[in-house]
Amino acid sequence: MGVQVFTAVTGAAWESELVGALDRADHGVTVVRRCVDVPELLAAAATGTGQAALLSAELRRLDGDAVSRLTAAGVAVVGLVEPGDERAAARLRQLGVQHVLPADAAADVIARALREAVAGTPRENRDVADPRAALPALGIPVEETDRPAGRGRVVAVWGPTGAPGRTTVAVGLADESSRLGVSSLLVDADVYGGVIAQLLGLLDDSPGLAGAARQASAGTLDGAALVRLAWAVRPQLRVLTGLARADRWPELRPRAVSAVLEEARRLAELTVVDCGFNLEDDEELSFDTAAPRRNGATLAVLEDADTVLCVSGADPVSLQRSVRALDHLREALPAVEPVVVVNQVRRGPVPGDAQREIAAALERFAGRQVAFFLPADRRATDAALASGRTLAEVAPGSTLRTALRKLAATLAGVPAPARRRGLARERRAG
Template identity: 50%
Template sequence: MSIAVVTAADGAAWEAVLLADPGLRAADVIDIVRRCVDVVELLAVAASGQAMAALVDARLRRLDSDAVDRLLAAGVAVVGVAGGEADSELLREAGVGFSVMAGSDASVFAEVIAGAVRDLAGDEPGGRSFGDPAFATGSVLPPVDPQRPGLIQPFIPAENFSAGIGAGVTASPSSPVAGLPARPAGSPANGAFATEPAVIAVWGPTGAPGRSTVAVTLADELARLGMSSLLIDADVYGGVVATMFGLLDDSPGLVAACRQAQAHRLDSTALASLCWQLPGELRVLTGIARADRWPEIRPTALTEVLDVARDLAAFTIVDLGFALETDEELSFDTLAPRRNGATLATLDAADLVLVVGSADPVGTQRLVRGLAELRAAEVNAPVWIALNRVRRGSVPGNPGTELDTALRRFTGHSAAALLPYDLTGLDQAAVAGKTLGEAAPTSPLRRAVTELATALSGVPAPSRGRRRR
C-alpha cells in the first residue's frame, strides 16, 4: 500500500519536478494525494485524515514549530525539502527532523518519506533514522536534535536549613505526591542549582494562595544575592506582575517574545530587549493583563522562550496560572488550542516546581488536591512545597508544627519553606510598586524567602549587623 502524501511548496519548483518524475509512480511507494497552497490548508487536510505524510518546503510561510507539532499530533509525518544549508537550518529550527535536497530523485523522496512514517509510528527498528550518521548520505540532510542534560542536583538536607525548612518523607502509595519526583539533595555550599541555569516554575492551586507574591519576592531575592534573575509572567488567566512592580501592563513582554520565537528570531539579546531591567540583576518579562489574550502564548513558543532564557539568566522564575485541565478534546472534534498548554509546557520544561499553598484549613485542602493534579500531569521536575501566609490563629496550636504534621499525613512531604504572613510589609510594597526588599527590608516574609533563595543558589545571605539597644 502506498503512502498518501500531501505537499505544501508555496510555488517552489521542486514540487512540479517531483510530480513529473516518472520514477515517482514506478517506485509505487508514495502517492501525492493533494497539493496545498499554504500552512492553513495543510493543517486542515492533516486534521481530516487524508494523509500519512506531508512534504513541505523549507521557506513555506508560517511553517513553525507549532505547525509541525500540530501535524505530528494529527499523525502526519513531516519531511522538509531544502535547497541548501540555510534551508536545512530553517527546517531544524521548526522542528522538522527528516529533510531531503530539492534536486533529489523520486526514489530518495520515497525513501525519506517512508522512513519518516515508520519513525512516527514507532516501528523503525535499527533503520536509518535521522540520528544515524549513515542517514546523511546522498542528498539527505541529517537533522540536529541536541539533548540538554538534566540540571537537577540533590536537595539540601533539612539540618542545613533554618527554622521552617523541613526534611522529606517517603510518600505512601496513596499519597497525592507518591508519583511525583523526589526533591533533590545536596550540600549547602553548592545549593540546589549552583552551577547550571535553572527554570523554576511557581505554581499553586486555585484560591490565590500567593503565587505571584512568592514569585516576585523570590526573583528579587535571588538578584540581591548576586544571581542574574529573570521573572516571567506566564499566567494565562491575567498576570499581575507588571502591576506589582508599577510597570506598564501593555508592554510587549511575553507575547512579543513568543512571536519572535515562532519566527525563529529570538535570542538572548532580543529577549533582553523585551524585558524591563530593574536595579541589580533582575529582569522582568511582563505577561498578558487581559485573560482573553491567552491564545497568543503558544506552548511550543513558550518552551523556546524558556530555552533562550537559560542563556540570559542564571535563574528564570515563571509565575503560572492555577489550572491544569486538558479538556479541549472533549469539546472539539479537531485539534483545539489549549488554554492551559502554556502552564503544562512550563511545568514540563522546569527544573523545579515550587508549589505555593495557603496555610489555612481551606488552603491546605486545596494544596493536597492540587498536588494530586500535578501528579496526574506527569511532571518530571522535583517538587518543593512552600506554605504561604503562616500565622497564629489560622490553625490551633503552633502553626508550623501543625501544618507540617498535616502535610506529612496527607502528602508524605514536609514543607520546603514556611512563609509568614506580613500584611503590613505587603501593603507597603503594593502602595509603592516595589518589592519587599525595597519597601520593607526587615519583613519576616522577606527573610523567609531569602532563606529559600539561599537554598536554591547556595549563595549565603548577607549578614545583618546587630541592633544597638
C-alpha cells in the same frame, strides 16, 4: 505501504524530483498527498490519512501554530531547508520542527528522517523531569555541573486557586536571585491575567510575554528580540510582563511559550515563571481539538521547567486546595516532582505547631513533603504593594524577605550569603 506522508514543498525547484525519489517503494514511505499551502496541509492532516508531513522552510504562512496543529493531529513533521541556510533551520526548530534536513539530502536519508519522526516519542510523553528538580526539596543546592553553557534554569511557580502567594514568591525569587549575582528573568505567564507589571510599577501595555510568543510563533524570536521585549529592572533582573487583559489568553500558545523559555535559558541563568493556577485540560470540552486551550501554556511551562514550585497557603482551606491541585498535577504531568512551598505560615488557622501539622497533613493527604515554609508577613507585603517595589527594597530585614532569599539561593544553586556579606555583594551589584 509504509509511512504515509503529506508533502508541502511546492514551488521548490527540487520538488518533483524529490517526491518521485521518495515514492519508490523501498524507502518505506508513500506520498499520499502533495499540498500546495498550509491550509491544505492542515486539512489533509485532519483527515487522519497520513502520519508525517514533509515541508519546506519557505512554505508561506507556516508558523508555530500550524506545526502544533499538525502535531496535535498526530502528524510528525520533517522540515527541509536550502542547503547551508542555517537561519531557516533555526527558524523551523523554533516553530517546533525537530527534524530538519537540507533539501539536497538523499531520498533515503529524508525517508529515514520521516520514519524516525513518526517513531519518535510524542511531546506529551517526553521524560522532562530532571531528577535534580527534587534536590531543593531536600535542602541540597542544585549542582550545575552537567548543564551546558548558555542553558539557564527555569523555575515554574505554580499553585492552587485562592491566591496562596504565587506572584509574591515569583517576584521575590527573581529579585533575590538577581541580588545574589545570578542573572534573572521574571516571566508573567498567568493566563488569568498578569499583575507583575503593576506590582513593579511597570507600564503594563508593553508587549511582554505575548509579544515574545508572537515572535516565537513567527520564528523570529532571538536573544536581541527578547532583550527588547523585557524590562531591565535592575542590572541582573529583567521582566517579561504578562497579559494586561485576561481575555487575551489565546495569545499565549503553549508551543510559543515553550520557545520563549528556550530563548530565556540563553539569556538568563535563572528564569522564574509565575503561572496560572488551573491545569484542567479543556480539550475534551471542545469538538475541535485544534482549538486553543487556556491552560495549555501553564502545562507547557510546568513540563519544560527544571523545577516546579507548588505554593500553598497555610490554612486548612488552602491546604485542602493544595492537596487537590497536587493530585491534579500528578494526573496531568506524572513526571513532574513538585517542590512544595507553604506560604503565609502563621499561628492561628492551624492549631499547635503549625509547620509540623501542615507538613503532616500534606504528607498524609497528598503524599508530598514540604520543602520550605515562608512566614506570613503582612506588614512587609503591604509595604511592597503600597510602593510598587520589592521586599528587598522596602522591608530588607523582614522575615519573609530573609526566607525568600534563602529559597532563591537554593534554587539558583548559589550559597546563601551570611547577612553582612550578602548586603555588601548586593551593594556592588545594584
